[in-house]
Amino acid sequence: MGTVCFIVFFCIGLVVAVLGIVLGWAVYPVIVDDNIIKTVVLEEGSEAYERWEEVPFPLDFKVYIFNITNKDEVIAGKKPNLTEIGPYVYKQYRKKFDISLEDGIWTYHQQQKFVFDEKKSGELLETDEVDILNVPLNAILQVAESKGLLDTVNKDLDEIFLGETDIVIRTQVKNLLFEGIKFCEKGRPLVICLAIRNLPIKTLRKGDDNSLYISMFNHKNTKPDGKYEVFDGKDNIEDLGRIAKWEGSSTLKIWSGDDSTCNMINGTDSTIYAPRVYKNKDIFIYNSDICRSVRTRFEKKVFYQGIKGFRYVASEETLEAPSVENGTMCFCLNQTIGITQPNGCLKKGAMELYPCFDSHVVLSYPHFLDADEEYQSGVNGLSPDKDLHRIFLDIEPNTGTPLRGGKRVQFNMFIRKLENVVTTDHLTTLLMPFMWIDEGVELPDEFIDFLNTSLLDILLVLAIVKWVLVGVGGTVAIVFIMVLLFKKKSDDIKSV
Structure with a gap:
C-alpha cells in the first residue's frame, strides 16, 4: 500500500x-x-493608435552650438578653436494628420512643432549671440559655384549679405535654428536675389518683405516631412509601422542608382516599432531629415527604470567611407568639394547631404566621432565620446516600446578658397562643424507604469x-x- x-x-x-x-x-x-x-496593432480608436497619431509627450530636441573663439585667425587661415555651447533644449511635438486607411496601409503626413524649453536650457537663451560659420554666405557661394553663378554673386556680395561677408558671423542662436539669418534684404539686388530665391535649398525661405533667410530647422516647424504609407500590422505583426512608401514611392530618387541600397526605404518613422524584438535581428529607422534609412544593431541588455531593454546602436557601416566593397558607392555623388578620397568621395565619418538639402552640408557624428583623422585634426576643441555622441535606441523587446533613445548627428560645411572671392583668399580647407543635435526620448513615468501594469x-x-x-x-x-x-x-x- x-x-x-x-x-x-x-x-x-x-x-x-x-x-x-x-x-x-x-x-x-x-x-x-x-x-x-491586440495591444499594439494600429486600429483606429485603440490606445496604440492614439499614441501613434500624436506622441503623448514632447521629445527633447537638444542643440549644441560650436562657438568660434578665434575669428580673425580663422579668416587668416589658422585652425579654428571651437567651444561647445549647449544644450539649447526644445520641446518637440509630433502629430499625424490627413490620416486614412486602405487595404492594411495607413497614409498620413506628420507635423512637428518646436517650443523652447527655458527650464531644461538652464541659463542659456535663444537670444544668446555666438560666433559661428557664416552658413548663408558659405552655402550660397558654394551652390553658386556649382551652378556657374559664382562671378555673378561675387560682384554684389557685400549688398547681398548686408556687409557680413566674413566666413565667421555673429548671430543669435534663434536665427541659426528657426528665425533665419537675413540676407538679400527686401529682395535686393533684384536679379541675383531672385535667382537665389528660386534655388531649391531646403533651409531657405522668403520673408514678407522679400528678404531671404536661411535657418536650419524652420522648415521642420512649418511643413510636414512628406507623405507616409505604413503597414497596420494586422496581416503580419512584424510589419507594424513599416514604411511601404514615402512621397508615393517605395524607394528614394535621391542617391545614385534607382535600385541601389542607398535608395531603399527600410524601417519605421521612429514613432512605432514592431513587438517581438530579437537580438539577432537589426532594426531600421527611416529619417527624412537626412534622406536615408539607418540600420541599428543589438549591442547589449540594459535596464531603464527597472524595465529590461535591448540597446541598439547605429551600425558601423552607417558613415563608412563609400566604397565598392561595402556597397555604398551610391552615397558618393561628387557634388561636395573639400577633403576627399582620391575618387572624390568623402572620407570615413562624413556624408554629403547636398541631394537632401540642396546645399553643401555634410553630416557626421557629433565631435567627428569615428571620423577620419584629417577631419578631426582640422579644428581644435572636440572630444568624441561614444556614450555621448552615437545614435542609440533602448527598446522593450516584448512590446517594441522605445524606452530611451537619441538620434545624434552633427552638421558641417567645408570652408575653402573660392576663385576670385576675396573673402575666402586665405582660408585653409577644412570641414567646419557648426552645430550638432540630440533628438532624444525617455519614456515618462506614467507610461512606465502603464507598461508595467498592462x-x-x-x-x-x-x-x-x-x-x-x-x-x-x-x-x-x-x-x-x-x-x-x-x-x-x-x-x-x-x-x-
Whole structure:
C-alpha cells in the first residue's frame, strides 16, 4: 500500500512539473503574444493608435552650438578653436494628420512643432549671440559655384549679405535654428536675389518683405516631412509601422542608382516599432531629415527604470567611407568639394547631404566621432565620446516600446578658397562643424507604469507561476524517488 502511495505522489509531482513546462513554454507565450498583438496593432480608436497619431509627450530636441573663439585667425587661415555651447533644449511635438486607411496601409503626413524649453536650457537663451560659420554666405557661394553663378554673386556680395561677408558671423542662436539669418534684404539686388530665391535649398525661405533667410530647422516647424504609407500590422505583426512608401514611392530618387541600397526605404518613422524584438535581428529607422534609412544593431541588455531593454546602436557601416566593397558607392555623388578620397568621395565619418538639402552640408557624428583623422585634426576643441555622441535606441523587446533613445548627428560645411572671392583668399580647407543635435526620448513615468501594469507585471506573474509549478512538481517527484529508494534500501537491510 505504501509503495502505491509513493508512486501516486511521484506521478502527481511529475504531472505538476510537466504542466509547468507546458504552460510556461507552450501555452503562456501564445496567450501573451496574442495579447501583445491586440495591444499594439494600429486600429483606429485603440490606445496604440492614439499614441501613434500624436506622441503623448514632447521629445527633447537638444542643440549644441560650436562657438568660434578665434575669428580673425580663422579668416587668416589658422585652425579654428571651437567651444561647445549647449544644450539649447526644445520641446518637440509630433502629430499625424490627413490620416486614412486602405487595404492594411495607413497614409498620413506628420507635423512637428518646436517650443523652447527655458527650464531644461538652464541659463542659456535663444537670444544668446555666438560666433559661428557664416552658413548663408558659405552655402550660397558654394551652390553658386556649382551652378556657374559664382562671378555673378561675387560682384554684389557685400549688398547681398548686408556687409557680413566674413566666413565667421555673429548671430543669435534663434536665427541659426528657426528665425533665419537675413540676407538679400527686401529682395535686393533684384536679379541675383531672385535667382537665389528660386534655388531649391531646403533651409531657405522668403520673408514678407522679400528678404531671404536661411535657418536650419524652420522648415521642420512649418511643413510636414512628406507623405507616409505604413503597414497596420494586422496581416503580419512584424510589419507594424513599416514604411511601404514615402512621397508615393517605395524607394528614394535621391542617391545614385534607382535600385541601389542607398535608395531603399527600410524601417519605421521612429514613432512605432514592431513587438517581438530579437537580438539577432537589426532594426531600421527611416529619417527624412537626412534622406536615408539607418540600420541599428543589438549591442547589449540594459535596464531603464527597472524595465529590461535591448540597446541598439547605429551600425558601423552607417558613415563608412563609400566604397565598392561595402556597397555604398551610391552615397558618393561628387557634388561636395573639400577633403576627399582620391575618387572624390568623402572620407570615413562624413556624408554629403547636398541631394537632401540642396546645399553643401555634410553630416557626421557629433565631435567627428569615428571620423577620419584629417577631419578631426582640422579644428581644435572636440572630444568624441561614444556614450555621448552615437545614435542609440533602448527598446522593450516584448512590446517594441522605445524606452530611451537619441538620434545624434552633427552638421558641417567645408570652408575653402573660392576663385576670385576675396573673402575666402586665405582660408585653409577644412570641414567646419557648426552645430550638432540630440533628438532624444525617455519614456515618462506614467507610461512606465502603464507598461508595467498592462503587460510586464503579467509576464512576471506567469514566469513565477511557471517556475513554481516546475519547482514544486520536480521537488515532489525527486523527494518521493529518494524516499522510495531509501525505503527499498531499508527493506534490503532488514531482509539480511
